[in-house]
Amino acid sequence: MARILLIVGGGIAAYKALELVRLLKKDGHEVTPVLTKGGEHFITPMSLGTLAESAVHSSLWELKDEVEIGHIQLSRAADFILVCPATADLLAKMAAGIADDLATTLLLATDKPVVVAPAMNVRMWLHPATARNIQQLVADGVQVIEPADGEMACGEHGPGRLPEPQAIIDWLSENRLLAAK
Secondary structure (H helix, E strand, O other), X not given: OOEEEEEEOOOHHHHHHHHHHHHHHHOOOEEEEEEOOOHHHOOOHHHHHHHHOOXXXXXXXXXXXXXXXXXXXXXXXXXXXXXXXXXXXXXXXXXXXXXXXXHHHHHHHOOOOEEEEEOXXXXXXXXXXXXXXXXXXXXXXXXXXXXXXXXXXXXXXXXXXXXXXXXXXXXXXXXXXXXXX
């Protein structure tokens, strides 16, 4: 069983995080969700928390959470952190070391492996700034699940789609982050 800190970024692909959580829980893994403000525009804390069977964390400024858990402890209680979906904005903040909300603060405070599953418009994925950010993150030790190629929610086609939840689980298993059943 793996303990996963799941950071859900803001993008239309956030809906796939719900199915990912369901499948991870079905396989016996523990999921602690962190929902970014952007992510809250696409899925609700109630749906995410219900599927994860866990409290959903969203703010660095919730005194109760800071007193009882604290962002440092939360960042280190998991076996690894998965950012899914990882938006262009979130990747850029990670690459620059920006810590301006709970998710980015956790990422800076962790001593655990970090995996990102990028999801964005094809033009954003192919932009030189995104390529630089990915290169920096890889140099920093972040593992990247390559986005899928296909039709986007915006109607464009190409790389940038979030892989299907089972493909993400398969990647995590192949890279020894999830124990085999």
